[in-house]
Amino acid sequence: MPPRRKAAATKAAPTTTTKSTNTSKTEAKQQTSKRAHSPHSDAQEEIDTPDEGDGRPRKRAKNAVTPIEAESTPEPEAAVGPIPSGKFDLYGMELPFLAKVYLPPGQCVSTPQFDALYDKILTYQAKPDSTARCVIPDAPFIRQGRLSSAIFEDPMEEMPWDIALDDLRLADPLVFTPAERSKFASPGPQSNCGPGIQGRTVLVEDHCGVASAEGVFRMHRVWTGERGGKAVELWEGYLSFDVVHSGLYRRKGHGSGRKLGIAFWGVRGKRDDNGKEIGLDLE
Numbered sequence: 001m002p003p004r005r006k007a008a009a010t011k012a013a014p015t016t017t018t019k020s021t022n023t024s025k026t027e028a029k030q031q032t033s034k035r036a037h038s039p040h041s042d043a044q045e046e047i048d049t050p051d052e053g054d055g056r057p058r059k060r061a062k063n064a065v066t067p068i069e070a071e072s073t074p075e076p077e078a079a080v081g082p083i084p085s086g087k088f089d090l091y092g093m094e095l096p097f098l099a100k101v102y103l104p105p106g107q108c109v110s111t112p113q114f115d116a117l118y119d120k121i122l123t124y125q126a127k128p129d130s131t132a133r134c135v136i137p138d139a140p141f142i143r144q145g146r147l148s149s150a151i152f153e154d155p156m157e158e159m160p161w162d163i164a165l166d167d168l169r170l171a172d173p174l175v176f177t178p179a180e181r182s183k184f185a186s187p188g189p190q191s192n193c194g195p196g197i198q199g200r201t202v203l204v205e206d207h208c209g210v211a212s213a214e215g216v217f218r219m220h221r222v223w224t225g226e227r228g229g230k231a232v233e234l235w236e237g238y239l240s241f242d243v244v245h246s247g248l249y250r251r252k253g254h255g256s257g258r259k260l261g262i263a264f265w266g267v268r269g270k271r272d273d274n275g276k277e278i279g280l281d282l283e
Contacts, residue, residue: 082221083170084197084235085138087269087279089130090149091121092262093185093236102185102265112186114223118234121267128278131264132239134165134217135280136197141168146280147201147217151262152241155254156209163241165217168199174220180238183263196220201241204283209249211257215240219266235266 091098101120102112124130132149145165152161174196176184201215219237226232240261245254269277 082195083139084219084221085136087135087277088133088219088235088266089121089125089128089269089279090132090134090237090239090264090266091124092131092264093183094263095131098265099185112222114234115225117265118223118225118232118267121234121265125267125270128270131262133269133279134266135282136165136168137282139170141199143282144168144204145199145217146204146282147239148280151260152243154207154209156249156252161213161241161243162204163201164204166200166202168197168217171196171198171218174198174218176218176238180216180218180261180263183238183261184236185263186236193220193222196237201239209246209252209254211244211246213241213243215242215261233268236264237266238263 093099093102098117098120102114102117103110104113131151132147134145134147136145137143145168147163147165148160149163150160152163153159154161172195174193176193196219198216198218201217203210203213207213217237217239219235221233222236223234224231225234238261240259242257242259244257250256269279272278
């Protein structure tokens with residue numbers, strides 16, 4: 001068997017089942033955010049306006065914008081679209097230091113504190129520290145994405161598996177199964193989450209120690225805000241990777257395999273001094 005290429009990935013936050021970074025020892029798991037997509041009606045009520053010299057009144061839409069108004073109204077900065085592409089850092093929902101910010105314990109708070117959670121996540125992203133990292137290609141997703149996490153680790157080489165995000169597609173609504181939703185920190189059994197993205201997690205290449213490996217990846221945006229005049233966003237989702245070991249790994253004492261799934265929050269990758277996102281690259 002040819003030597004495997006080591007995955008260049010960031011070690012993740014520890015969970016109760018695997019090794020990881022200093023983020024936590026919990027099992028690690030983005031979309032409509034504010035979900036404020038209230039469309040305006042295309043119908044326009046017409047009203048009379050003064051005549052323009054020929055004695056006849058002119059009609060204009062009641063909510064029409066005059067040239068003067070148009071010139072004096074500044075164009076708002078375009079918000080980040082709800083369809084993800086680019087680099088993301090993911091953080092498990094069971095991390096206690098994030099969960100207590102999301103829904104503070106001992107307080108009569110039933111609404112998720114996304115604004116505070118976003119800021120808290122950025123403090124760990126700056127270290128840098130995360131449960132997982134992924135990169136998603138632009139729609140229509142002709143290329144595969146990539147995902148890396150120490151949660152999903154080759155037991156022989158003690159390195160993260162080289163995982164591809166395959167069969168990516170848009171879903172509206174994005175639906176999580178009850179089993180997936182049970183791992184979320186969100187209150188209530190909500191499963192229909194508006195538009196999002198979903199696909200499969202698979203190995204980039206066949207592996208002699210693996211008989212089969214596959215899982216799911218789902219993510220949608222749950223919140224948008226503003227920092228320094230720029231739109232920012234928070235995502236949530238679920239990913240899994242179920243590995244069945246071949247006879248080789250079983251004989252080496254690594255068991256029959258592992259089934260792991262995590263619910264997560266996600267933020268876009270941190271940018272370097274040149275404005276380039278830091279994280280995994282598409283191949």
